[in-house]
């Protein structure tokens with residue numbers, strides 16, 4: 001199939017508000033694809049190429065962008081082959097070859113196709129909404145129940161592969177797609193409540209657990225083979241040898257564990273989040289040891305546990321890893337739950353997660369069976385620009401301009417970001433160095449004081465609240481904003497919305 005046909009379908013999908021029309025258009029496209037193209041096309045549509053990240057950034061993309069082709073001739077298979085080549089030429093000395101591959105690909109693309117390819121490779125088109133619509137479209141194209149498709153996609157972590165089975169395979173083959181030890185699944189996510197008792201009212205009897213401020217890990221062990229994945233399902237096994245060693249000592253053969261890892265100081269208190277994250281970075285600072293804390297078990301020795309109630313899964317966890325369970329307590333009593341929360345905060349943790357004891361593990365869902373309660377308000381915002389610092393920070397990009405997502409276009413174009421405040425607080429020297437370099441790579445324009453950047457960087461900001469403001473277009477300004485951390489694991493489409501922040505005015 002020509003890439004043009006795929007791109008035109010996405011344009012048609014974007015231009016209608018009717019969910020049914022979107023599903024119809026995508027199902028039609030899926031039916032016209034050759035079997036060999038299905039997984040590739042789905043990957044392109046949701047901006048998660050089959051190949052995973054091929055490592056093309058803004059500056060690489062910009063320098064490879066040349067005159068577009070007049071006529072569409074590129075096929076879906078051509079794009080797939082180019083991505084294979086980009087993935088195959090990694091490492092030192094390969095930069096020129098990679099740039100040439102990208103340049104050739106873009107020079108055969110029309111202007112619209114160039115923008116589409118850039119969006120896919122930079123992860124910009126990635127929106128949860130399209131994934132939902134596409135899941136429905138796969139079900140329709142294959143004549144399968146949506147639930148079966150959704151389940152297979154979540155468990156396999158692979159909508160493209162699921163689409164192929166749903167459209168070309170049998171119903172039994174689709175139902176047989178399940179957990180595979182060694183293949184990561186989308187993690188279950190939490191909703192938010194403002195107090196422990198409010199959370200408990202929603203869940204009923206719950207496991208009230210410490211919310212540790214580290215990095216999510218999903219650990220798969222099959223015999224002696226251990227693999228570890230992040231929240232975004234990137235493999236980080238080689239970065240965490242001490243966790244691998246520990247999991248090998250558990251009295252099990254096959255297991256999938258869900259948990260959080262973080263660095264602890266000698267006194268047992270958590271170290272700043274940056275120290276945990278530095279272990280995931282390229283430089284692999286090994287001075288800090290990471291401890292894993294598990295809060296769920298999805299599979300044990302040939303048996304999937306996703307559809308068992310939480311209480312049962314916690315019982316299994318207690319049996320196989322009693323020393324590495326996240327602290328917590330099962331209770332229906334708000335006073336007991338409050339007490340767990342106070343202990344968590346006193347120990348330097350972020351708050352608690354309140355989980356309904358009867359709930360199943362809903363992979364990839366953010367439902368009300370898990371509810372997080374954090375006393376400090378934190379929001380994920382997008383960096384729009386940054387001002388040069390002064391004094392000790394001269395020569396460093398320091399003061400961040402922060403934007404909240406405006407999905408419906410209440411304050412401008414739908415999907416744009418509305419500025420809600422600035423901050424230079426909470427930035428370590430290391431972060432200042434990092435952002436000074438990074439923001440100039442993604443710069444779009446500058447004045448004497450300020451560098452404006454592509455809105456692609458998600459930063460978690462702690463605030464005391466918001467106040468009314470005539471200075472910013474959304475009518476509100478953040479109060480006492482400070483940087484908690486950069487969130488490389490989130491896309492700008494996952495940022496918090498202006499509507500969420502405005503709701504704070506009322507509370």
Ligand SMILES: Nc1ncnc2c1ncn2[C@@H]1O[C@H](COP(=O)(O)OP(=O)(O)OP(=O)(O)O)[C@@H](O)[C@H]1O
Pocket residue numbers: 188189190191209210211212213214215216231260295326353372
């Ligand atoms: N006991 C726990 N149970 C579940 N998640 C926990 C627990 N302790 C820490 N966490 C972390 O908290 C997160 C739960 O919040 P959520 O699902 O909303 O993820 P998030 O969007 O990354 O949120 P946040 O920014 O608050 O970490 C998990 O992804 C996990 O990394």
